[in-house]
Amino acid sequence: MSLLSIESVTKRFGGLTAVDDVSFTLDAGEIVGLLGPNGSGKTTLINLVSGNLPVSSGRITLAGATLTGRRPDQIARAGVARTFQLVRILPSLTLSENVMIPAVFGAKAHWGAEALAVAQDALKQVGLDDRADMSASRLSYIDQKRLELARALAAEPQVLLLDEWLAGLNPSELAEGIALIRGLTDSGITILMVEHIMEAVRALCPRVIVMNSGQLIADEATETALTDPQVIAAYLGESVDA
Amino acid sequence: MLTTTLILGLVLGGTYALLALGLTLQYGISRIMNLAYGEMTLAAAFVLVALFQGLGLPPLIGLLVIAPAGYAVGWMLYAVMMRPLVARAGTSGRLEVDSILATFGLLFLIQGLLLLVFGANFTSISYLTHGVNILGVPVALNRLIAFGICLVAGGALVIALTRTRWGLALRAVAQTPNSAPLVGIDVNRVARQGFALGTALAAVGGASIATYQTFSATDGVIFTMKALVIVIMGGVGNVAGALIAGLALGLIETFVATAIDPGLTLAATFTIFLAVLLWRPQGLFGRG
Amino acid sequence: MRRYLPIVGFLVFAAAPFAVSDYGLGLLIGAVTYVTLASAWALFSGHTRYISLATVAFYGTGAYVVAVLNETLPYGLVLIIAALIGALMALLVGLSTLRLAGVYFVIFTFGLAELVRQLITWYEVNVTGTLGRYIFLDVTAREIYWQMLALAAVTIGLTAFIHRHRLGLALRVIGDDEVVAAHAGIPLARTKLLAFVASATILTLAGAIASPRWVYVEPAIVFNSTVSFLTVIMALLGGANRLWGPALGAVPLFFAFEYLSVNLPNTYPIVLGLLFIAVVFVLPDGVLAGIEKLRARWKRGAA
CATH class of the missing domain: 3.40.50.300 (P-loop containing nucleotide triphosphate hydrolases)
Structure with missing residues (x-):
C-alpha cells in the first residue's frame, strides 16, 4: 500500500x-x-x-x-516535513525553540514540557542537545543543517x-x-x-x-x-x- | 466634458507615470522601499521655484540642472545610507524593514528641512499659463510642457533599459540579484545606479509638477502614496506596467475629481489599490 | 520580588493624579496614552516585523465613534461599539493585505488614515451636512487617566500572556521566516490576523477613551498621522519585541516631543527623522537589547 x-x-x-x-x-x-x-x-x-x-x-x-x-x-x-536546499534556520530563536516549533504547531500540538522533550530528543538525534539554549544565529553551516534536520524530525x-x-x-x-x-x-x-x-x-x-x-x-x-x-x-x- | 477629463487626466497621468517609474527602479533594482520618495520630488519642486524666482532661470533650463543633481544626491544617499543597510542585511529579509524605517526617517528629515528653508505655505509659479487649444479643449501650455518632459524622460529611460548593455545589466539585477554576479555584474554598482536614476526621475517629476501645480512642503506623502500604488498596479519592477498604470491613475483621478468629488481622489486610488491586492497582487501586468 | 514590581508601579501611577496639577495630569494622560499605543502596536508589529503605519486610523476612528454616538448611547456601550468597529476595520485590512508580502501591508497602512479621513469628511459634508462634532461627556480628566492606565495595564498583560503562549511563538517564527513557519504547521494568515485585530482593537479603544479630552472633534484633528509615526518610533526605540520596550520608549519620547512641539516646533520633524535613522543604524533592536549587548561585552571584558 x-x-x-x-x-x-x-x-x-x-x-x-x-x-x-x-x-x-x-x-x-x-x-x-x-x-x-x-x-x-x-x-x-x-x-x-x-x-x-x-x-x-x-x-x-x-x-x-x-x-x-x-x-x-x-x-x-x-x-509531511522537509529541509530546504538553502538552509533556513530561525536566527532570533534558540536551538531548542527552533526545533520545538513543528512539535507545537504540528498535528500533535505539544506544549510546555512535552514540546521541550520532543525538541530535546530531536536535537539529541542530530547531536546538538548540549547546545539547546544557544541562539541559532551562532551555529556553523554544518550545524545549521543538523538543526534543520532536527526541526523536520520534531514534526514526527x-x-x-x-x-x-x-x-x-x-x-x-x-x-x-x-x-x-x-x-x-x-x-x-x-x-x-x-x-x-x-x-x-x-x-x-x-x-x-x-x-x-x-x-x-x-x-x-x-x-x-x-x-x-x-x-x-x-x-x-x-x-x-x- | 469627457474630452477635457481625458486630456487633463492624461497630462496628470504622465507625471504620475514618471514618478512611479523612478520608485519602481529604486525598489526593483536596489531593493530599497523608499518612503521618502515624495519628499525628494518636493525638494526638486522647491529648487525649481527657487531657481526661477531667485535667479530667473527658466524652468526648462532649471530642469537641466535639477536632473543631474538628483542623480548625484541619489548616488550619495545610496552610498552613505543604503549600502551599509544592504551589507548588514546580507541574505536575510531584514533589508526591507530596515530600508522602510530608514527612508521613513529620511522623509521627516527632508520635510523638516523644506519647512525650515521654504516655510509651510503653498507655493507655485506663474509660467506659460496661457491656454492652447487641443481637440477643442483649452489646456495650459505649462501642463503640456510638463507632459512633454515626462514623455521624453520616460521614453528615453525605456529605450535605455531595453536597448543598451547598461540597461540589460540593470534588468538582470532586478530579476535575479543573486546570480547577476555570476555573469560579471557588479551588483552594488548597479544598485547604486538604480537608486540614483530613481532619484533623478523623482527630481524631474517634481520639477515638472512645480511648473503647473501648487504644492506645499507637507505634500510629499501623497506623492509617495500614489507612486507606490502605481508601482504595485503595474507590477514591482515592471517599467511598462508603471507607465500604463500611471496614465490610468491620472485618468481615474481626474474623472473622480470632476464627476464625483475632488476630496475623494485618494479614496479612489485606494479602492483601485485594494482591488489589485485582492485580485492580482503580482500587478495587473505581471506574469504568473 | 521582581514579579511584584509591575503591580507596585501600577499602584504608584494610579495614585499619581492626587499629587499633580491639572497640567501635570494632562501630561500624564498623554504619556500613558502613548504607552498604550506603543505597546498595542508592538503586540502585532514587534515580533512579526510587519510595520503598521496606521495607528491613527484606528485611534482616530475610536475618537470619532464616540463623537458620533456620545449623545445617543450610554458611554460603556459606545466604548464597546468603538472596539467592535476597530476590530472589524482591522479584519478587513488584514484579510486583504496580510496574505501578501509585508511590504504591501506597510504601503496599505501608510495611506489608511488618510483614506479614512477622506471618507469620513466626504460623508459628513455630503450626507450629514456637518463637519465637526462636539463631545459633551461627564467624564473627568482623572477618570480618563485611570481608564487609559487600565487599558495600558491590560495591553501589557495581554502581551505578556501572548509571549508565553503558542501565539507568541508563532509570531516570532513568522517574524524570522514565513516559509519555515508555514512548513512547521503555523497557519500564517490566521495567526497574523488574530494579532493584528487584537492590536487594532486596543488602539481604537485608546482613541475612544481619550476623545472626551478634545471636546471638539473633526477628521483633520483626530486623524493626525504624527500619532502613527510617534508610536512606531517609541516602540522601536525601547525595543518592539520586548514586553516593556514600547513603554520604555514611549515615556521619554512623549516628554521630549511635547517639549519640542512647544519650544522648537520647526525642528520637530527633523528630530523625528534623525531619531528614526539613528535607531535603524545604532539600535536596530531597541535600547533594551542594546543595554544587554553592552552588559555582555562588559562582563566578557571583566572576566
Whole structure:
C-alpha cells in the first residue's frame, strides 16, 4: 500500500514547464533518491509536495488524503516535513525553540514540557542537545543543517523530504550524515531525498527516481539506474560526484 | 466634458507615470522601499521655484540642472545610507524593514528641512499659463510642457533599459540579484545606479509638477502614496506596467475629481489599490 | 520580588493624579496614552516585523465613534461599539493585505488614515451636512487617566500572556521566516490576523477613551498621522519585541516631543527623522537589547 502518491503532477511557470506530468508512489518506510541534473525540476517537485508552490495540474495524496490545493501548514500537519536546499534556520530563536516549533504547531500540538522533550530528543538525534539554549544565529553551516534536520524530525512526520541535505559537507561530515539518515530509516519514516552525491545515494537508497527537464525518465533500482543509458545521457555535461 | 477629463487626466497621468517609474527602479533594482520618495520630488519642486524666482532661470533650463543633481544626491544617499543597510542585511529579509524605517526617517528629515528653508505655505509659479487649444479643449501650455518632459524622460529611460548593455545589466539585477554576479555584474554598482536614476526621475517629476501645480512642503506623502500604488498596479519592477498604470491613475483621478468629488481622489486610488491586492497582487501586468 | 514590581508601579501611577496639577495630569494622560499605543502596536508589529503605519486610523476612528454616538448611547456601550468597529476595520485590512508580502501591508497602512479621513469628511459634508462634532461627556480628566492606565495595564498583560503562549511563538517564527513557519504547521494568515485585530482593537479603544479630552472633534484633528509615526518610533526605540520596550520608549519620547512641539516646533520633524535613522543604524533592536549587548561585552571584558 503506497503512502505518498504523485499522480500526473505538472507545474508551469509562464511558458516554462518545470515539472511535466510526473507520477510515482512511495511505500511506507521506503527511502528513495530523487536525481537529475540541475534545473530538472527536483526542487520544484519537493515544493509541490510540501505545498510551497501550487500545482498546475495533477494530484498528490498522502495515505489516501489529498494534499494538492492545501496550504503548507495543513500539509505539514498532515505529516509531511522537509529541509530546504538553502538552509533556513530561525536566527532570533534558540536551538531548542527552533526545533520545538513543528512539535507545537504540528498535528500533535505539544506544549510546555512535552514540546521541550520532543525538541530535546530531536536535537539529541542530530547531536546538538548540549547546545539547546544557544541562539541559532551562532551555529556553523554544518550545524545549521543538523538543526534543520532536527526541526523536520520534531514534526514526527510520516514523510520526510530532504533537499540536498548532504550538499556542502566534508568527507567525514558526509559519513556522519549518511549514518544519521540510515538511523532514521530504521525508525520506519519514509524519505524522499534530492541528492547529487552518488556515494550517498548508493549507500542509502535502494531505489531512485530520475528527472530530466521536468520529466520523469527513470524509476528503478539504483544500480540499474546508474547504468541506464537514458540516465547517463541526461547527466552528460553535468559533473557527477561518483 | 469627457474630452477635457481625458486630456487633463492624461497630462496628470504622465507625471504620475514618471514618478512611479523612478520608485519602481529604486525598489526593483536596489531593493530599497523608499518612503521618502515624495519628499525628494518636493525638494526638486522647491529648487525649481527657487531657481526661477531667485535667479530667473527658466524652468526648462532649471530642469537641466535639477536632473543631474538628483542623480548625484541619489548616488550619495545610496552610498552613505543604503549600502551599509544592504551589507548588514546580507541574505536575510531584514533589508526591507530596515530600508522602510530608514527612508521613513529620511522623509521627516527632508520635510523638516523644506519647512525650515521654504516655510509651510503653498507655493507655485506663474509660467506659460496661457491656454492652447487641443481637440477643442483649452489646456495650459505649462501642463503640456510638463507632459512633454515626462514623455521624453520616460521614453528615453525605456529605450535605455531595453536597448543598451547598461540597461540589460540593470534588468538582470532586478530579476535575479543573486546570480547577476555570476555573469560579471557588479551588483552594488548597479544598485547604486538604480537608486540614483530613481532619484533623478523623482527630481524631474517634481520639477515638472512645480511648473503647473501648487504644492506645499507637507505634500510629499501623497506623492509617495500614489507612486507606490502605481508601482504595485503595474507590477514591482515592471517599467511598462508603471507607465500604463500611471496614465490610468491620472485618468481615474481626474474623472473622480470632476464627476464625483475632488476630496475623494485618494479614496479612489485606494479602492483601485485594494482591488489589485485582492485580485492580482503580482500587478495587473505581471506574469504568473 | 521582581514579579511584584509591575503591580507596585501600577499602584504608584494610579495614585499619581492626587499629587499633580491639572497640567501635570494632562501630561500624564498623554504619556500613558502613548504607552498604550506603543505597546498595542508592538503586540502585532514587534515580533512579526510587519510595520503598521496606521495607528491613527484606528485611534482616530475610536475618537470619532464616540463623537458620533456620545449623545445617543450610554458611554460603556459606545466604548464597546468603538472596539467592535476597530476590530472589524482591522479584519478587513488584514484579510486583504496580510496574505501578501509585508511590504504591501506597510504601503496599505501608510495611506489608511488618510483614506479614512477622506471618507469620513466626504460623508459628513455630503450626507450629514456637518463637519465637526462636539463631545459633551461627564467624564473627568482623572477618570480618563485611570481608564487609559487600565487599558495600558491590560495591553501589557495581554502581551505578556501572548509571549508565553503558542501565539507568541508563532509570531516570532513568522517574524524570522514565513516559509519555515508555514512548513512547521503555523497557519500564517490566521495567526497574523488574530494579532493584528487584537492590536487594532486596543488602539481604537485608546482613541475612544481619550476623545472626551478634545471636546471638539473633526477628521483633520483626530486623524493626525504624527500619532502613527510617534508610536512606531517609541516602540522601536525601547525595543518592539520586548514586553516593556514600547513603554520604555514611549515615556521619554512623549516628554521630549511635547517639549519640542512647544519650544522648537520647526525642528520637530527633523528630530523625528534623525531619531528614526539613528535607531535603524545604532539600535536596530531597541535600547533594551542594546543595554544587554553592552552588559555582555562588559562582563566578557571583566572576566
